[in-house]
Amino acid sequence: MTKRIVVTGIGATSAIGGTAPENWQNLLAGMSGARPLEHEWVAKYDLPVTFAAEAIVRPDTVLERPTAKRLDISAQFALVAALEAWADAGAPEVAPERLGVDFATGIGGVWTLLDAWDTLREKGPRRVMPMTVPMLMPNSAAGFLSLHFGAKAFARTVASACASSVESIVSAYEHLQSGAADVIIAGGAESAIHPITVASFASMQALSRRNDDPATASRPFDVGRDGFVMGEGAAVLILETEEHALARGATIYAELAGGAITADSHHITAPDPEGTGAARAVRRALELADRTPDEVTHINAHATSTPVGDVAEYTALRSVLGDRVHDVPISATKASTGHLLGGTGAIESVFSVLAVKERVAPPTINLENQDPAIPVKASSQPQALGEGPQLAISNSFGFGGHNAVAAFASYDA
Template sequence: MATTVVVTGLGTTSPLGGDVASTWEGALAGRSGVRPLENDWVERYELPVSFAGQLAVPAAEVLTRPETRRMDPSAQYAMVAAREAWADAGSPEVDGERLGVVVASGIGGVWTMLDAWDTIQAKGARRVMPLTVPMLMPNSPAAYVSLEVGARAGVHTPVSACASGAEAVAYGVEMIRSGRADIVVVGGTEAAIHPMPLASFAKMRALSTRNDDPAGASRPYDVTRDGFVMGEGSGVLVLESAEHAAARGARVYAEIAGVGLSSDAYDIAPPDPSGRGQELAMRAALRDADVSDRDVVHVNAHATSTPAGDGVEAAAMRRGLGGEADHVAVSATKSMTGHLLGGAGALETIFTVLAVRDRVAPPTINVTELEPGIDIDLVRGTPRPLPGGQIAALNNAFGFGGHNVALVVRSV
């Protein structure tokens, strides 16, 4: 019999708030965390996009000055979220050899890398910071979190573009199921609101260019959507075997009941238009959780607001859930947070856990007219109550390169 894996701690820093409570309150209120960029480099480099989902609470207001100097922003965000999650779990006393960490990032320390290159060009190699490599490594956030909690069962960093955060959750589940750990701190982080990623995504025509309406720019499934909105932040969860959680009297939010992973083998950027890989991941997650499509009442969709991606996912959900899709409340929370890239899947897992716990699906904002052919029950404008009894929800996360992850969250 498979080990039951439960969630005992949550932490985040996001465009909606500096912690879980404020972020969840903002999501239920349908508030946008997207605003204009005030950086002088927007005009200096003539960026075609001048807005993003920036942190509501800067990390420098939470961490010490020495910490911010030694960590890339991606690690700073992860540390803020991890400390909240660990405290929320009761700061459990656990043998470090039974404690793991899996914190993902899609891009890693882009600020550190490009700042170091600027320093070399302007001032020479002697002026590069000695900690540059440890700061820019994609595994730096995970390593810092492992140092914080004393994890020795393993520290890992999945890098799978926008599926990274959800894949970290899946990896943590497997660490517990396999017996490697009793507790695993999992999540994702990203700090890529920098001229280079913004310019690059814009050149791909992947970003919305609604500079005159930043708060309304992320419009998943809307007929007028024109691209995703860059976001930043981190989401971290504490996963624990149900047996270990019960033994220490831990408060349990929900169960991570199933994980499903697949790959498209189609293209380096856009998803397979057939949606086969996404459907496969969803079906695998349901099978792993031993739940039927009739048990699913809610989906937190990947739904980035791109013309190429939203319709593919909607069709894959329709096939994966069959006729039951008519009764599944679908939320697209990137409409409020923007797209946190490697942090998105983790933050949206937190949203899914809270939706199951509180029996409420958060709204999708900015949708005025669904694109014709998108046949899903999208929660629009205001939150929607979810049923009583035992319920299950899906969280989808898909990334460049054809990475597909689906997670089943079940009530306890």
């Protein structure tokens, strides 16, 4: 028997807000989180890209100092978002053995790793922190969330590049369906705005180079798009079975109706230009949700603002929705938040949940001259979704050919 899986709590921190409500409000207002990087290492290494979308609220200003010192900044973001989501869900009373963690990152503790390397070279091995390995591990955030919330069902980590956190949300859906837990803390986090990652992404021509105007640099679907903008932060959804949520009188935001994961097996970094794997993920997510393409009312696109990726995603969506893809309100929210890498699917899932709940599709900012090769229904202003049942899909695709899609529906008890 298929269970209904529902969202009962949300939390988010990014370049446009320190909480989920702030992110949503600023997203609808058309805020851009991209700003010049004010770090000495930008000039020191003569970086070709001098801006990014750094989180507007630093996590060490939210967490207690002893806690923050034991965590890489990516895990700090994870805890900040999880604390908000947990409180938003009403701090569910659940047996530890029935509480799980499905959490993701694309890179993990890169700052901890490279800071430790600098310490080793400059000061010797005795000065390397004993907490270095627990802090740099990709599973550090999942492990710490398990410890903090007493989650004993499992603490699992996904690392599938930019598809990571939607994969974790899909995994949570499957674990709740299988009965492995009653409540799951799901999401993803990333903090990798570091000179080595900026230099590396710039070297492969993946980043926008609009150093003179960072706020308009990320421009999905626009003919002038020239790459993505690095972002950072985290987002968390509290997911549980409808039965458990109703039994405790929880407020329900939306239903996680289904989700799917596929692989392109095409190229380590480039998407399949035909979008075949992405299309299969969309179809499978809808099948698991027992919905048809005609029922989709909103799409939160992966849309990174790269010349090739945006077109491939449109091709995939059209193969599933047909010409109807031109009439479904679509949002590319990375234009506002930047690209959170392994955390991006989580915050876009939060936005999808709020879109179906509030019946509004967020704007896609910086869309000045839409590419005629991508004739989707995007707008620089919020788009009303109308009355009746809502069904949103949130797409995430990552290096390695990873495709992950989650489907969220408006909740009607």
